[in-house]
Amino acid sequence: xxxxxxxxxxxxxARREQLAAGLRAIVGQEWVVSEESERAPYxxxxxxxxxxMPLLVVLxxxxxxxxxxxxxxxxxGVKIVPRGSGTSLSGGALPVLDGIILGTARLCNIxxxxxxxxxxxxxxxARNITVSEAASPHGxxxxxxxxxxxxxxxxxxxxxxxGGVHCLKYGVTANHILGLEAVLMNGDILRLGxxxxxxxxxxxxxxxxxxxxxxxxxVITEITVRxxxxxxxxxxxxxxxxxxxxxxxxxGAIIGSGIIPAGLEFMDRKVLDAVAPLIQExxxxxxxxxxxxxxxxxxxxxxxxxxxxxxxxxxxxxxEVRASNSDAERERIWRSRKLAFAxxxxxxxxxxxxxxxxxxxxxxxxLAKMAEFSKKYGLNYANCFHAGDGNLHxxxxxxxxxxxxxxxxxxxxxxxxxxxxxxxxxxxxxHGIGVEKRDLMPxxxxxxxxxxxxxxxxxxxxxxxxxxxxxxPTPCRCAEFGRMHVHNGQLRFPDVPRF
Amino acid sequence: MSETAQKTAATAxxxxxxxxxxxxxxxxxxNGHKLDIRGNGTRTGYGNPVKADAxxxxxxxxxxxxxxxxxxxxxxxxxxTMQTLRATIAARGQYLPFEPPFWTGLYGTDPARxxxxxxxxxxxxxxxxxxxxxxxxxxxxxxxVNGQGEHFVAGGRTVKNVTGYDVSKLMIGxxxxxxxxxxxxxxxxxxxxxxxxxxxxxxxxxxxxxxTAEILRAPIAVSGAVRLETPQGWQLAFRIEGxxxxxxxxxxxxxxRIDRPVAATLDDKDSAAFWTTIxxxxxxxxxxxxxxxxINLPVSQARGFIDVARQRGGLSRCFTDWGGxxxxxxxxxxxxxxxxxxxxxxxAKACGGHATLIRAPDALRRSQGAFPPASDAVAALSTRxxxxxDPMGLFSPGRMTVA
Numbered sequence: 073x074x075x076x077x078x079x080x081x082x083x084x085x086a087r088r089e090q091l092a093a094g095l096r097a098i099v100g101q102e103w104v105v106s107e108e109s110e111r112a113p114y115x116x117x118x119x120x121x122x123x124x125m126p127l128l129v130v131l132x133x134x135x136x137x138x139x140x141x142x143x144x145x146x147x148x149g150v151k152i153v154p155r156g157s158g159t160s161l162s163g164g165a166l167p168v169l170d171g172i173i174l175g176t177a178r179l180c181n182i183x184x185x186x187x188x189x190x191x192x193x194x195x196x197x198a199r200n201i202t203v204s205e206a207a208s209p210h211g212x213x214x215x216x217x218x219x220x221x222x223x224x225x226x227x228x229x230x231x232x233x234x235g236g237v238h239c240l241k242y243g244v245t246a247n248h249i250l251g252l253e254a255v256l257m258n259g260d261i262l263r264l265g266x267x268x269x270x271x272x273x274x275x276x277x278x279x280x281x282x283x284x285x286x287x288x289x290x291v292i293t294e295i296t297v298r299x300x301x302x303x304x305x306x307x308x309x310x311x312x313x314x315x316x317x318x319x320x321x322x323x324g325a326i327i328g329s330g331i332i333p334a335g336l337e338f339m340d341r342k343v344l345d346a347v348a349p350l351i352q353e354x355x356x357x358x359x360x361x362x363x364x365x366x367x368x369x370x371x372x373x374x375x376x377x378x379x380x381x382x383x384x385x386x387x388x389x390x391x392e393v394r395a396s397n398s399d400a401e402r403e404r405i406w407r408s409r410k411l412a413f414a415x416x417x418x419x420x421x422x423x424x425x426x427x428x429x430x431x432x433x434x435x436x437x438x439l440a441k442m443a444e445f446s447k448k449y450g451l452n453y454a455n456c457f458h459a460g461d462g463n464l465h466x467x468x469x470x471x472x473x474x475x476x477x478x479x480x481x482x483x484x485x486x487x488x489x490x491x492x493x494x495x496x497x498x499x500x501x502x503h504g505i506g507v508e509k510r511d512l513m514p515x516x517x518x519x520x521x522x523x524x525x526x527x528x529x530x531x532x533x534x535x536x537x538x539x540x541x542x543x544x545p546t547p548c549r550c551a552e553f554g555r556m557h558v559h560n561g562q563l564r565f566p567d568v569p570r571f
Numbered sequence: 572m573s574e575t576a577q578k579t580a581a582t583a584x585x586x587x588x589x590x591x592x593x594x595x596x597x598x599x600x601x602n603g604h605k606l607d608i609r610g611n612g613t614r615t616g617y618g619n620p621v622k623a624d625a626x627x628x629x630x631x632x633x634x635x636x637x638x639x640x641x642x643x644x645x646x647x648x649x650x651x652t653m654q655t656l657r658a659t660i661a662a663r664g665q666y667l668p669f670e671p672p673f674w675t676g677l678y679g680t681d682p683a684r685x686x687x688x689x690x691x692x693x694x695x696x697x698x699x700x701x702x703x704x705x706x707x708x709x710x711x712x713x714x715x716v717n718g719q720g721e722h723f724v725a726g727g728r729t730v731k732n733v734t735g736y737d738v739s740k741l742m743i744g745x746x747x748x749x750x751x752x753x754x755x756x757x758x759x760x761x762x763x764x765x766x767x768x769x770x771x772x773x774x775x776x777x778x779x780x781x782x783t784a785e786i787l788r789a790p791i792a793v794s795g796a797v798r799l800e801t802p803q804g805w806q807l808a809f810r811i812e813g814x815x816x817x818x819x820x821x822x823x824x825x826x827x828r829i830d831r832p833v834a835a836t837l838d839d840k841d842s843a844a845f846w847t848t849i850x851x852x853x854x855x856x857x858x859x860x861x862x863x864x865x866i867n868l869p870v871s872q873a874r875g876f877i878d879v880a881r882q883r884g885g886l887s888r889c890f891t892d893w894g895g896x897x898x899x900x901x902x903x904x905x906x907x908x909x910x911x912x913x914x915x916x917x918x919a920k921a922c923g924g925h926a927t928l929i930r931a932p933d934a935l936r937r938s939q940g941a942f943p944p945a946s947d948a949v950a951a952l953s954t955r956x957x958x959x960x961d962p963m964g965l966f967s968p969g970r971m972t973v974a
Contacts, residue, residue: 187784187788188781188784188869188870188871189784189869189870189871189896190784190787190788210788211788211789211790212788232733233733233737235731235733239731240730243704243708244731246708246737246740247704247708256948256952260948260951260952261948262946262948262949262952263946263948263949264949266923267869267923268867268868268869268870268896268923268924269700269701269867269893269894269896269897270700270867270893270896270897271867271924273694273744273865273867273925273927274744274867274925274927274942274943275744275942275943275945275949275953275971276741276744276745276749276953276956276957276971277694277707277740277741277743277744277745278741278949278952278953278956280707280737280740280741280743281736281737281738281740281741281956283737284733284736284737285736289736301787301788301789301790301791302790303790304790324641327641327642327643328640328641330664330761330762331761332760332761369792369813369817370790370816370817370820370821370824371820372816372817372819372820373813373814373816373817373820375816376814376815376816376817377814429729429730429731429732430729431639431642431644431728431729432641432642433639433641433642458731461729461730461731462729462730462731463729463731496727496728496729497727497728497729498727498729498732498734499734500732500733500734501729501731501732501733502731502733503733504733505733505734505735509734513734513735516727516734516735517724517735518723518724520721520722520723521723521724521725521735522735524717524721524723524725524738524959524960525725525735525736525738527959527960528736528738528741528956528959528960529736530959531952531955531956531958531959532952532955532956543735
């Protein structure tokens with residue numbers, strides 16, 4: 073599979089060994105990986121369909137080393153692809169042939185947990201789950217919980233503005249960042265916000281811009297996150313419906329009633345059939361869709377919520393509603409959701425999962441459209457997604473051995489994403505644009521909207537060396553934007569080349 | 572009253588349609604005019620005075636484009652007043668969780684004219700920010716006109732959205748220096764049906780803040796935590812909100828953990844009235860010629876700062892919000908000098924925090940800036956970011972920066 077990327081500069085590739093020597097002088101001999109066999113694991117991220125061998129892999133151990141690596145790359149015109157654990161589902165960490173991978177694996181410490189301020193200060197390579205583990209003795213946790221949380225890093229989570237099951241009630245990564253330290257391509261070290269609530273008040277919200285910027289603006293070297301009390305208890309409801317529409321309406325009815333569950337997930341029949349053998353459970357043959365609803369808080373509160381949601385589900389025509397009465401039962405209900413993607417993986421050789429997000433009340437329309445696309449492309453699909461936030465994750469099944477199958481799967485996914493935008497939604501809820509959805513950006517944004525974002529990029533990285541070929545379908549042409557100040561009035565770019 | 576609240580630039584424009592905003596900006600480009608962008612101008616006393624050739628008032632863009640309560644989303648013009656917005660969503664049991672203050676009482680302006688656009692552009696968040704997040708956490712999308720007169724869109728209307736840079740957040744707290752907003756899409760939230768506030772007699776400030784932090788670490792839904800001087804002396808106040816069943820349990824847990832007698836309990840309406848006074852900084856009883864400050868700093872430094880600010884900074888009255896991470900205070904009239912302001916800022920900085928001038932004479936805000944000075948790297952980047960949207964520097968020049 074080829075993804076059009078900015079053309080690689082053969083002169084840079086020819087200088088590989090020389091560049092490696094220069095970088096080794098900064099990070100130390102063993103922390104620049106140049107053997108092809110050792111670079112191979114970095115060829116792709118969570119989207120294995122896209123691969124490219126990086127020029128070198130550089131593993132710095134401090135913000136200062138990162139700063140010197142960036143300056144070296146700037147001087148030598150070398151592109152940089154920042155990478156945490158490489159779990160991106162949008163190709164955000166896809167290498168370029170004439171660029172280095174800048175890995176944060178050695179910057180993996182939790183620098184400080186401060187229970188008084190309820191914050192944790194962490195290095196970008198710290199894994200998501202380790203933050204909650206470190207906070208746990210204080211009764212606190214780090215709420216954003218992408219399903220990759222045992223492996224994905226906080227740096228990667230910030231770069232992608234990661235979501236997760238609990239972000240319906242508790243918000244996404246962007247809502248939990250109090251401070252960032254980041255290095256710009258010009259070597260400036262930015263210290264934004266700090267180690268307490270409100271540290272970032274009083275200036276432009278540059279933390280907001282960096283969060284979700286997909287590694288195109290700066291390299292993040294330290295992060296202060298907000299910790300919150302672990303919920304006292306949680307119960308989970310499993311609610312089955314005889315139609316997808318009824319399940320979708322129930323989602324709207326729950327939220328419309330003023331209840332915000334901690335999580336509200338949807339699984340269709342295909343997912344249930346795939347999961348059933350793995351969890352040794354059978355689902356009623358009339359069940360077309362299942363909702364999993366987590367409710368948390370204090371005991372009386374949760375019990376009241378369970379009652380209220382049960383009543384809503386019954387009114388919306390649920391066939392069966394089961395509520396967990398212990399943590400073990402809660403885990404069991406969640407198991408089906410957590411195993412869903414692995415279970416689908418057993419049904420097909422390959423699958424492609426995408427990430428559009430829509431207003432909740434359009435769920436029935438968009439799910440109906442998916443059935444049409446499935447017929448159009450002759451590919452099977454299944455649905456398992458964050459219903460509460462209208463964040464779809466259609467799982468499109470294909471076989472990479474069949475010529476043209478992957479392309480069909482991609483077209484299917486693109487049709488779904490375009491549909492999401494057309495009903496008032498967006499291309500990506502939590503996976504990011506990366507290379508995967510890059511060429512669909514003009515479907516959501518006008519040329520002016522995209523140019524505006526690109527000029528913003530130029531304010532951070534006028535060299536365009538940071539993570540090139542991601543997010544935007546065209547180069548940013550920062551040099552031209554720079555000249556814009558001189559030539560007021562001639563601001564349109566009718567002939568922008570595409571990658 | 573702030574001087575800027577009374578005077579307007581030579582020309583005032585008040586478009587009522589988004590396309591007219593673009594026309595105003597294009598005219599300004601042609602005429603080389605700088606624009607002072609505002610909603611209805613009720614909070615121009617917050618931030619630095621702007622020197623502009625014309626005023627662009629967005630208060631005329633006062634339409635609600637759509638409100639879908641079951642989707643928890645509203646899209647509206649920046650000129651919709653806070654009162655209209657709050658009444659509209661309250662009718663459907665919803666609210667803006669970040670509890671934006673009006674602060675019109677501080678500036679002697681009309682609260683009925685305060686707009687959502689001004690609120691978001693000024694990043695105004697109240698006591699509940701500690702529990703539910705700030706103004707920035709409730710913006711989903713924006714539309715606006717950039718400094719080249721181009722209409723652009725960012726974000727969307729869904730809660731989860733990582734499509735492109737989060738330009739919407741950049742607008743929150745940009746005080747009209749980035750774009751002229753023509754629409755905002757906000758995330759709303761179900762309003763808790765019940766609230767209760769518990770007051771306890773204070774002891775030592777440090778001990779009180781440590782105890783407050785313990786409570787804020789517990790699974791208790793505390794949505795307000797202040798320490799303030801009342802007619803009954805210094806007191807700690809905690810607000811608990813939620814459904815009936817939850818509030819009772821959380822209140823029981825709170826009283827168990829704080830381990831001191833309840834001095835007073837305020838239910839629902841009384842509780843709401845109490846937090847309105849906090850939100851509007853009424854405990855400061857600021858005299859007209861006193862400066863009003865907001866200090867953001869680590870909780871661990873609050874005690875040290877207040878002590879030193881009393882001794883050497885001219886601090887007059889204060890209260891702590893956000894469990895101690897935010898201090899509101901007044902300083903005496905004789906602190907309205909460049910020296911005193913920069914000395915006060917240095918005290919905050921020495922405590923690891925920073926100080927914002929919420930109210931001060933125009934000349935002082937012009938020379939010292941209302942906002943804490945940024946590092947060289949952040950200041951340079953902020954300038955480049957503004958230029959990316961407004962390359963000719965037409966929008967609210969000097970509002971956030973000191974020349």
